[in-house]
Amino acid sequence: MATDKDDVISTLNNLIETCKDGENGFRTAAEGVKNSELKTLFNTYAQQRAQFAAELQAEVRRLGGDPETSGSVAAAIHRGWINIKSVVTGEDEHAVLAECERGEDSAVHNYEEALQSNLPGDVRDIVERQYRQIKEAHDRIRTLRDATSGGSASARV
Secondary structure, three states: OHHHHHHHHHHHHHHHHHHHHHHHHHHHHHHOOOHHHHHHHHHHHHHHHHHHHHHHHHHHHOOOOOOOOOOOOOHHHHHHOOOOOHHHHHHHHHHHHHHHHHHHHHHHHHHHHHHHOOOHHHHHHHHHHHHHHHHHHHHHHHHHHHHHHEOOOOOOO
């Protein structure tokens, strides 16, 4: 049983890193746009990811594990958020949205992988709820990206 518990803890720690990377990516994105509605949206998603990470960290502790506390540079590269810093300097909202979507693509993938693993029912419920909200965020960002052309975010946020 210890192996199963260790696998669950490992899966949750991976999702914690995913959430931390998303939190950092969205905060960076918020700093890199002038549109106040986009700035608010990105900050909202950053706060959501921080809450998700805290919830998963509590589950890891409950399972007797040592929770991940941050994202990692290697993970950020893998998770798609690494280009956000270079993109925000140009303040091109379409490019920022495209990078956020790329990061969200990776988050959606990581959650889908976690849901394919053997999670206990209570943990699965948490991961499924978070997955639905991450998918909603991904789809909203994609819609906003598609509605912007080149550099104007005149689309309704």
